[in-house]
Amino acid sequence: MKILYYSGCLPHSKTTGLTLPMPLIARALGIELVEIPNTCCGAFFTRNVIDMYGPVRVLLNARKIGSEVVTTCALCYNVLKQTNSTVKADAKKRSEISAFLNEDYSGEVKVYHFLEFIRDKIGFDKLSDLVKVNFRGLRIAPYYGCLLLRPYEEIRLDNPENPTIFEDFLASLGCEPIDFPYKIECCGSYLGAVSLDAVIEHSYAIIRSALKSGAEAIATACPLCHFNLDQMQGRIKERYRDVSDTPILYFTQLLAISLDIKEALGFEQHYIDPRPWLMKKLST
Amino acid sequence: MMLAETDLTKKIVEMSGQNVFSCNLCGKCTAGCPISDVMDIKPHQVVRLVQVKPEVLLESKAIWLCACCLTCVSRCPKMIDIAKIMEAYRILVLSLRKEDFVEYSPELSSLLPVQALVAVRSKYSMIHLPSYHPIIRLKKYFTRERLPMLMRGMRT
Numbered sequence: 273m274k275i276l277y278y279s280g281c282l283p284h285s286k287t288t289g290l291t292l293p294m295p296l297i298a299r300a301l302g303i304e305l306v307e308i309p310n311t312c313c314g315a316f317f318t319r320n321v322i323d324m325y326g327p328v329r330v331l332l333n334a335r336k337i338g339s340e341v342v343t344t345c346a347l348c349y350n351v352l353k354q355t356n357s358t359v360k361a362d363a364k365k366r367s368e369i370s371a372f373l374n375e376d377y378s379g380e381v382k383v384y385h386f387l388e389f390i391r392d393k394i395g396f397d398k399l400s401d402l403v404k405v406n407f408r409g410l411r412i413a414p415y416y417g418c419l420l421l422r423p424y425e426e427i428r429l430d431n432p433e434n435p436t437i438f439e440d441f442l443a444s445l446g447c448e449p450i451d452f453p454y455k456i457e458c459c460g461s462y463l464g465a466v467s468l469d470a471v472i473e474h475s476y477a478i479i480r481s482a483l484k485s486g487a488e489a490i491a492t493a494c495p496l497c498h499f500n501l502d503q504m505q506g507r508i509k510e511r512y513r514d515v516s517d518t519p520i521l522y523f524t525q526l527l528a529i530s531l532d533i534k535e536a537l538g539f540e541q542h543y544i545d546p547r548p549w550l551m552k553k554l555s556t
Numbered sequence: 557m558m559l560a561e562t563d564l565t566k567k568i569v570e571m572s573g574q575n576v577f578s579c580n581l582c583g584k585c586t587a588g589c590p591i592s593d594v595m596d597i598k599p600h601q602v603v604r605l606v607q608v609k610p611e612v613l614l615e616s617k618a619i620w621l622c623a624c625c626l627t628c629v630s631r632c633p634k635m636i637d638i639a640k641i642m643e644a645y646r647i648l649v650l651s652l653r654k655e656d657f658v659e660y661s662p663e664l665s666s667l668l669p670v671q672a673l674v675a676v677r678s679k680y681s682m683i684h685l686p687s688y689h690p691i692i693r694l695k696k697y698f699t700r701e702r703l704p705m706l707m708r709g710m711r712t
């Protein structure tokens with residue numbers, strides 16, 4: 273199987289764990305990764321036409337090679353999908369963009385999140401057959417955040433109020449997915465720029481909710497969620513005592529471990545290094 | 557500000573494409589909004605104020621604090637997209653004031669990950685506004701101090 277793969281700015285981010293394992297995962301699953309250029313997707317979808325040149329450029333790059341593109345990042349996924357539906361629905365914006373980029377794009381490249389790709393093209397039951405290291409009931413809370421789910425009309429990945437794709441993924445690796453009340457709440461994303469307080473409060477509420485529901489760690493697919501839950505944990509703990517060190521892992525890191533990939537997965541960049549916890553859990 | 561009140565209502569409705577008059581003030585948007593506890597004006601009040609006192613929102617903190625998480629949008633029984641209303645206000649205020657809401661600072665760039673910084677640029681600066689001339693943009697963002705930094709960034 274061959275997939276067009278867009279890694280965006282993630283290889284240059286503070287934590288690279290979301291994309292670092294991808295070539296290794298692809299090799300283990302027998303997938304050929306064809307990378308498209310890492311031009312910026314814009315990271316935040318404004319309905320303002322000027323900001324859509326970035327994502328349209330990405331989709332045009334993909335169209336040169338194929339008709340479907342896969343990303344692991346919730347931000348890229350959200351922006352690219354919203355771009356597709358906007359150019360489809362709004363003829364005026366579409367013609368403005370085409371005029372500027374000197375190329376017409378009508379929203380035809382299909383965008384997949386890697387979780388969605390596994391669900392639709394590989395199948396979670398098939399994936400569980402490929403798993404080499406079983407997590408044996410490790411209790412992990414899947415945290416969706418906003419970008420995989422909303423706006424529903426444009427994204428349509430899963431039920432926006434009670435999604436299950438992340439749970440199914442974790443279950444296929446042998447984890448026990450923990451359902452918790454804050455799984456679709458916003459963590460504050462980039463609000464750190466204007467109100468660090470808001471970010472600390474919401475990340476705290478999410479971590480506490482997951483821990484209370486019985487989780488030992490949290491899995492995410494978004495670099496901003498990861499930043500707020502992981503890198504901000506020091507500040508959260510300064511304020512609240514009832515949060516213990518909670519490892520926050522990218523879903524790709526979990527997948528890589530379960531496929532018995534031994535190479536570095538970027539754990540050293542985390543604020544809370546999940547390796548001691550993983551070592552303890554997987555060896556007993 | 558410059559626009560008469562009713563004009564401002566019309567302008568926001570036009571920019572955002574949202575029919576604020578269909579709101580039945582049920583408050584579901586505010587109930588689900590994760591940021592409403594720090595907002596000075598709550599989401600359902602925003603919708604009402606656009607109808608009756610739209611100029612109040614030009615000075616509000618709420619339009620900058622909305623995280624665009626779209627929880628309100630997915631729960632509103634009238635399918636009103638409040639995030640689009642907030643964005644319309646932001647664009648309006650940025651183009652009236654001709655000044656970025658958040659300036660890049662060394663502290664900000666060392667604190668936040670790159671995705672957040674790009675989002676900040678899209679949301680809090682004038683750089684993406686059509687009225688913002690490309691030459692001013694270049695002058696502002698390619699300063700003598702920034703150039704070596706940018707070059708380094710390109711090489712890695």
Ligand code: SF4
Binds near residue numbers: 578581582584632633
């Ligand atoms: S949820 Fe919709 S209808 Fe209800 S108050 Fe908010 S905007 Fe109005």
Ligand code: SF4
Binds near residue numbers: 588591599622624638
């Ligand atoms: S989009 Fe904005 S107003 Fe709506 S729930 Fe999210 S933060 Fe609140």
